[in-house]
Amino acid sequence: MIHQLLKIFKALNSDEKPWQLSLGLAFGGIIGLMPLWTPHNIFLIFLAFIINLNFALLIVGLVFFSGIAYILDPIFHQIGLTVLTAEGMQDFWNGFFSNPIFLFDRLNNTLVMGSLLFSFAASVPLFFLLNFLIRKYRQHIQGIFEKIPILNSLKIAKVYDTLSGGGK
Amino acid sequence: MKFFRWQGVIAFALIGGGIAAFSMLFMDGMIERGIEENGSQAAKTQIDLASLSTSLLSQAARIDGLEVANPNNNMENLLQVENLSMDIDGTKALARKIVIDDLQANGIRLNQKRRSPAKIISSPDKDDPAKQKSEESGSIGLPGLGGIDIKSPEEILKSEKLETLEAANRAKETIENLESKWKNKFATDLNPNSLKETQQKLKQLQEKVKSGGLASVPETIQEFKSLQKEIQDRISRIASLKSEFEKDVQAAKKQLAELKNLPKKDFDRLKKKYSLNAEGGGNALGTLIEGPLKAKLDKAWKAYKMLSPYLNKPKTPAAEDYQYVRGKGVDVRFAQSHPDFLLRHANLSMSLLDTEVKGELKDLTDNPKVYGKPAVMDFQAGKNDKFDSFNLNAELDKTDSQSKDTLKINFKGLNLQGIQSEGAGKIKGGLANIKGQLKITNENDLDGSFKAELENISLSIPKQGGNELANTIADSLSAIDRINITVGINGTIENYQLDIQSNLNDIISGAVKSALAGKMKGFEDSLMKAIQQKAGGSIAGANGSLSGLLGQNKILEENQSAYGGLLGQAKGGASGIKSPPLSLPGGFKLPF
Numbered sequence: 001m002i003h004q005l006l007k008i009f010k011a012l013n014s015d016e017k018p019w020q021l022s023l024g025l026a027f028g029g030i031i032g033l034m035p036l037w038t039p040h041n042i043f044l045i046f047l048a049f050i051i052n053l054n055f056a057l058l059i060v061g062l063v064f065f066s067g068i069a070y071i072l073d074p075i076f077h078q079i080g081l082t083v084l085t086a087e088g089m090q091d092f093w094n095g096f097f098s099n100p101i102f103l104f105d106r107l108n109n110t111l112v113m114g115s116l117l118f119s120f121a122a123s124v125p126l127f128f129l130l131n132f133l134i135r136k137y138r139q140h141i142q143g144i145f146e147k148i149p150i151l152n153s154l155k156i157a158k159v160y161d162t163l164s165g166g167g168k
Numbered sequence: 169m170k171f172f173r174w175q176g177v178i179a180f181a182l183i184g185g186g187i188a189a190f191s192m193l194f195m196d197g198m199i200e201r202g203i204e205e206n207g208s209q210a211a212k213t214q215i216d217l218a219s220l221s222t223s224l225l226s227q228a229a230r231i232d233g234l235e236v237a238n239p240n241n242n243m244e245n246l247l248q249v250e251n252l253s254m255d256i257d258g259t260k261a262l263a264r265k266i267v268i269d270d271l272q273a274n275g276i277r278l279n280q281k282r283r284s285p286a287k288i289i290s291s292p293d294k295d296d297p298a299k300q301k302s303e304e305s306g307s308i309g310l311p312g313l314g315g316i317d318i319k320s321p322e323e324i325l326k327s328e329k330l331e332t333l334e335a336a337n338r339a340k341e342t343i344e345n346l347e348s349k350w351k352n353k354f355a356t357d358l359n360p361n362s363l364k365e366t367q368q369k370l371k372q373l374q375e376k377v378k379s380g381g382l383a384s385v386p387e388t389i390q391e392f393k394s395l396q397k398e399i400q401d402r403i404s405r406i407a408s409l410k411s412e413f414e415k416d417v418q419a420a421k422k423q424l425a426e427l428k429n430l431p432k433k434d435f436d437r438l439k440k441k442y443s444l445n446a447e448g449g450g451n452a453l454g455t456l457i458e459g460p461l462k463a464k465l466d467k468a469w470k471a472y473k474m475l476s477p478y479l480n481k482p483k484t485p486a487a488e489d490y491q492y493v494r495g496k497g498v499d500v501r502f503a504q505s506h507p508d509f510l511l512r513h514a515n516l517s518m519s520l521l522d523t524e525v526k527g528e529l530k531d532l533t534d535n536p537k538v539y540g541k542p543a544v545m546d547f548q549a550g551k552n553d554k555f556d557s558f559n560l561n562a563e564l565d566k567t568d569s570q571s572k573d574t575l576k577i578n579f580k581g582l583n584l585q586g587i588q589s590e591g592a593g594k595i596k597g598g599l600a601n602i603k604g605q606l607k608i609t610n611e612n613d614l615d616g617s618f619k620a621e622l623e624n625i626s627l628s629i630p631k632q633g634g635n636e637l638a639n640t641i642a643d644s645l646s647a648i649d650r651i652n653i654t655v656g657i658n659g660t661i662e663n664y665q666l667d668i669q670s671n672l673n674d675i676i677s678g679a680v681k682s683a684l685a686g687k688m689k690g691f692e693d694s695l696m697k698a699i700q701q702k703a704g705g706s707i708a709g710a711n712g713s714l715s716g717l718l719g720q721n722k723i724l725e726e727n728q729s730a731y732g733g734l735l736g737q738a739k740g741g742a743s744g745i746k747s748p749p750l751s752l753p754g755g756f757k758l759p760f
Binding site for chain 2: 042045046048049050051052070073074076077080081084085090093094097098100101103104106108109110111112114
């Protein structure tokens with residue numbers, strides 16, 4: 001837990017752009033909220049590898065949102081069931097699932113569909129909110145760490161170094 | 169700051185490749201364990217695979233040593249297959265559908281002994297020892313003739329309820345209840361204190377008349393009248409009670425009278441059930457065959473019912489059929505052009521009576537309504553050491569809302585030599601022709617008929633010491649050379665009737681007639697005696713209770729007589745006042 005918190009602080013105090021941090025967390029959220037071993041999730045992991053986002057925050061987000069996913073499981077099921085069994089959409093779904101790729105992707109599963117819709121819908125505001133918060137943090141709070149004399153005088157170099165972003 | 173980091177592709181490829189290589193190496197083992205664990209849970213019996221290998225490139229799989237344990241006998245395999253090899257449609261597998269284009273199954277064997285006991289997988293039926301026993305006892309053949317022994321009357325009465333005994337106990341209880349009812353009524357309605365009070369009142373009035381003057385005459389007359397009315401009311405109440413009591417006594421007597429005929433009725437019923445008369449012997453074959461045959465059929469229905477849901481899924485399930493499971497969700501199904509499981513064609517090789525029989529299975533699917541074709545299985549074999557020909561055809565037609573499943577069998581020239589059944593002896597020689605068909609409509613309604621003709625039959629049935637009847641029947645059967653048996657099946661899977669007819673009925677009936685003529689007389693006498701002895705005590709008890717009830721009548725009589733006497737006295741007393749000689753003081757009398 002402490003390790004994860006240190007990672008967050010390290011990332012926040014690093015010279016990475018806010019979008020890299022918030023995109024890392026948002027990706028972690030999307031991947032964590034959905035069942036892990038689905039083809040589209042593996043594609044998202046691939047994207048995470050090639051996009052220059054913060055991978056440490058992605059891992060933190062994945063772990064955190066996997067726990068949230070367990071709590072929200074019945075809600076995901078309900079969303080998925082409502083969408084997949086909606087009378088007006090049956091023609092669309094019949095055409096959609098005539099393509100075996102989507103069945104292979106298990107999009108006809110209520111949990112997969114529900115969590116996919118929920119996580120994508122939630123990830124956009126989450127991304128912008130995190131971006132805003134990181135900017136505010138860097139404007140108002142990051143400097144406080146540098147001004148705390150005890151951190152310097154006690155020369156807990158390693159911790160200070162970690163908290164301040166490793167000298168980056 | 170770049171948006172992409174292309175070195176990530178290499179990292180992803182390395183990690184992904186590692187995971188893929190690991191899966192490829194261990195995939196066969198994982199699938200094997202998956203089939204064993206999930207298959208065992210779904211089939212409620214242990215499923216073992218000796219080995220499994222898959223080839224992604226050729227889209228094929230091979231299974232060696234498939235064993236499906238018998239859920240009712242963990243030392244037996246219900247089904248055993250030496251090897252299975254199949255070609256799978258890879259493109260359909262992408263859509264999570266299992267489509268087997270071609271399957272080869274060799275060495276199919278049924279009901280084979282296991283080398284090690286199977287694990288017991290919980291099933292409600294296993295807790296029912298009676299059901300398990302009935303299933304295990306399903307050995308078809310000529311059953312042991314020892315079962316025709318006549319039971320002793322004592323043994324019969326241990327297991328049978330006697331109507332006489334129950335009616336006598338009921339009658340005794342009814343009469344005792346009546347007696348207690350009347351005791352209560354007499355205690356309240358015929359209270360001895362009220363008789364004493366009436367007597368006291370009368371005495372007081374009589375005293376008053378003796379001592380009273382002219383002034384109190386009208387008042388005394390009024391009191392006498394009132395007392396007379398009171399006594400008259402009492403007498404009327406007693407008369408009404410008497411009439412009611414008489415009705416109860418008559419009902420009790422009627423109940424006791426009915427008891428007299430019941431021992432005979434019990435005797436007739438038990439005689440019919442346990443004595444082996446000509447009619448009983450006439451259906452002896454039916455009685456002997458029906459039990460084991462039903463046990464076999466029940467086993468077959470159970471397997472059929474277990475498989476049916478997997479072979480008849482609805483076209484599109486209703487929304488309420490989706491049962492949510494946490495962490496797994498539900499797979500919603502849409503209008504399908506293809507079922508989830510399909511076996512297009514299979515070549516089967518089965519071992520029947522140690523002879524290889526080849527067969528074909530076509531179009532087996534979990535959703536025949538979507539696929540639109542019935543599943544057909546056909547086994548055929550030509551002449552060999554064991555039989556002349558064998559033909560088995562099964563069709564599972566569930567393409568319509570009303571399913572029609574058919575099984576046809578034609579077994580010609582089956583060599584019966586050496587077939588042995590525990591207790592029923594051995595068939596020394598003979599041939600059998602078995603033909604028949606069974607239709608199952610809506611997976612429940614049965615309509616079938618099977619005919620077996622046994623020719624040149626030669627039976628060897630061992631003698632049973634002290635069992636005269638069994639030995640007589642065995643002698644009769646040893647002398648015959650031709651047996652015809654027809655079995656009709658009708659009804660539903662849960663409740664079906666077997667109509668078994670055979671020429672053996674006449675043979676057994678004749679043997680029973682001659683063997684039982686003398687034996688049954690002694691049996692009947694001792695049965696009647698045993699019934700009377702068992703029910704006698706209860707009948708005597710019921711009669712004794714009636715005496716107690718009749719004793720209550722005495723109380724009514726006594727009360728009626730006592731009140732009758734009081735009424736007479738009261739009337740006498742009152743009339744004595746009405747016409748008194750008008751007397752004047754000093755002994756003077758008026759002249760008129």
